[in-house]
Amino acid sequence: MSENIIETNGLTRNYGDICALKPLDLQVPEGEWLSVMGHSGSGKSTLMNLVGGLDRPSAGSLRVGGKDLLALTEDGLARFRRESVGIIFQQHHMVPYLTAVENVMMAQYFHSVPDEAEARSALERVGLGHRLKNRPGELSGGEQQRVCIARAIINSPKLLLGDEPTGNLDHKSTIMVMELLKELRAEERFTVIMVTHNQEVAAWGDRTIYLDDGVLVREERTAG
Amino acid sequence: MLFRILKNSFLKRPKAIFLIFLSIAMGSAVATAFLGIAGEISHKMALELRSYGANILIEPSAAEGGGFLREEDLPKIKTVFWKYNITGFTPYLFGIAEFSAGGRKERGVVSGTWFTKQLEVPGEEFSIQGIKGIAPWWEVQGRWPEDADEAIIGASLAKRLNISSGSDVTTIVRGGNQKFRIVGVVTTGGYEEEQLFAPLVTVQSLLQQQGKVSRVQVSALTVPMDDFGKKDPTTMTKDEYEKWYCTAYVTSVAKNVEEVMAGSRAKPIWQIASAEGALLKKLNSVMLLLTVLALGASATAVSTSLMASMAERSPEIALMKAIGADRFQISSIFIGETLIISLAGGVSGYLLGGQLAELISRTVFNSTIASPLWLFPTAIISAFVVAIAGSIVPLRRALLIEPVTVLKG
Incomplete structure (x- = not known):
């Protein structure tokens, strides 16, 4: 049986008087693809931000990859993010004045040493070998998201987090991105946590949990 | 990257x-x-401030009997370490005299000095020294003396004698007298207005003090005094003394000049030096x-x-x-x-x-x-x-x- 890469116990996040995430106990085994579903404001992005070390919980415990994230300093969390986590955002955020390959190399630079050949190879893996020197403004939404995927996997993370990564894509691009993620996960063996409110996208995962008003209300295993 | x-x-x-x-x-x-x-x-x-007067005064030292300085030592002032900072100097020889003109007689001071002295010092640059250079604020009605028997007279003394440019004044001292043609009346706003200024060599002869001067006024470019500059050099370490000596404090320039003038004591004229600083x-x-x-x-x-x-x-x-x-x-x-x-x-x-x-x-x-x-x-x-x-x-x-x-x- 796989060890848990994520373990939360009473994980809570309050923003002033608003409780975005109510005490949550969650275990995610290594290598699992977990889909997180819920309406807007249900707490799914809050959970992703906490697990990715982008935000700090108000209460409870949170261990990711054996690390107690509550014990890490600001720079410790930054190191955790660059060494253990790959993040894909809905808005496919990129640095506008850098080319596709440079955007990928930037993640390498923060991690250790940039390697252009490796960055090119990552972009070729996501089917963008012909778009290396293009800047974000010259790429389609689907292409930009594939650059973000290449950037997310370039440092071989243990955990890949997607915050509605297909939210801004058409159906064809969505299928393309999901297939790409599936292939990469099969090769790299990373754990995936995918926040979505698209049932079809959630179905690509091994398990889906449903949040409502900050509470885990249901979970189900995906057939097949 | x-x-x-x-x-x-x-x-x-x-x-x-x-x-x-x-x-x-x-x-x-x-x-x-x-x-x-x-x-x-x-x-x-x-440089502008130098026109407000000399800032160093050289006098005979008390140890030497407070007598006179030697005129022959004066060129040495332009050979000292700080020679390029010394913008001018002039000697004075003073004597109490009785002045007689147009039937009037008044007592006063006769001063022998350089007006515009061409000074040639072997190995050094040619320069012009004298009172005209270091006291540019003096107002002379008339002109500066050029000949040995020409003089300028202070405005106050001229008034007492009731004379002006062109008059003759007989200067009488114990043992001799000298007739001077007054070529200018000088206004300074100070004690100089009670004096008659004549060429040094003539006054030396009149007072029978050949080759001697009573004091020397020196105008020098200096840096503002600070706490270190005010320290007594006799209490300094060797390194401190070297630093002090090589900084153009008015005190170190004065010391520098004093070293070449036999039997002298050079001291800053503090009201000028302090104001400048x-x-x-x-x-x-x-x-x-x-x-x-x-x-x-x-x-x-x-x-x-x-x-x-x-x-x-x-x-x-x-x-x-x-x-x-x-x-x-x-x-x-x-x-x-x-x-x-x-x-x-x-x-x-x-x-x-x-x-x-x-x-x-x-x-x-x-x-x-x-x-x-x-x-x-x-x-x-x-x-x-x-x-x-x-x-x-x-x-x-x-x-x-x-x-x-x-x-x-």
Whole structure:
């Protein structure tokens, strides 16, 4: 049986008087693809931000990859993010004045040493070998998201987090991105946590949990 | 990679970069110009102040009986270590005399002095010494004496004798007399108005004190006195004494002169030296204050430009943090950008500041100025200081950016 890469116990996040995430106990085994579903404001992005070390919980415990994230300093969390986590955002955020390959190399630079050949190879893996020197403004939404995927996997993370990564894509691009993620996960063996409110996208995962008003209300295993 | 990030950032944001560059270059230029002319202004002001009178007085030392100094020692004043700082000197030989003119008789002082003495010292530059050079504020109605029997007379003494230019005065001293043709009446506002000034050699002969002088007034360019300059040199260590001796304090220049004049005691005329020192010190303080204000204004402009730039770039910063950049890495990108701009701003500031200093020097002092080499590193350092000072607040803001808030879909 796989060890848990994520373990939360009473994980809570309050923003002033608003409780975005109510005490949550969650275990995610290594290598699992977990889909997180819920309406807007249900707490799914809050959970992703906490697990990715982008935000700090108000209460409870949170261990990711054996690390107690509550014990890490600001720079410790930054190191955790660059060494253990790959993040894909809905808005496919990129640095506008850098080319596709440079955007990928930037993640390498923060991690250790940039390697252009490796960055090119990552972009070729996501089917963008012909778009290396293009800047974000010259790429389609689907292409930009594939650059973000290449950037997310370039440092071989243990955990890949997607915050509605297909939210801004058409159906064809969505299928393309999901297939790409599936292939990469099969090769790299990373754990995936995918926040979505698209049932079809959630179905690509091994398990889906449903949040409502900050509470885990249901979970189900995906057939097949 | 850092180079690529910086290069692309510069190329893609030329307006923002140019504004920051301009702020730094202007601050550096003003600082360079002010610091460049500060030394020149001090020098020019010191020269101007020299027209307010001698600042060193050489008298016979009490140990030598308080008698006379030797005229033959005077050329040695132009051979001392600080000879280039000595802008002029003149000897005096005093005697009490009775003046007789047009039937009137009055007692007063006859002073033998140099008016415009051409001084040639072997191995040294030719110079003109005398009272005309060190007391330019004297108002002479008439002209300066040129011949051995010509004299000028103080306005007060002339009034008592009821004479003017063109009159003859007989000067009577114990054992002799000398007739002088008055060629000018001098107004000084001081005790000199009770005296008659005649060529030194004539008065020496009249007083039967050939080759002797009573005192020498010296006008020297000096630096403002500070606590170290005021120390008693006899209590100094060898190193301290060397430093003191090699600094143009009025006391060290006086000591320097005293060493070549046999049997002399040289002392600063403090009311002149102190006033000069205080004025020059104030002038330097004003220049320094203006420089600091210019740099402060420049840093504020840099800070404002950077704040606007940071606000525009917050998604970029948030993204960098989200993918793992720590505070040091974020800082190195933005400080790197600012330092490169400040280097360019410093070089431009140096070139611009040199032109500005030249313009000020030409307009105010009617002279050219050579930019000293130390101004280049000064310009670069002042640009760095402006850049770093202007970056502190924007960088703090950048480091406080929360990716979760900024990148929220």
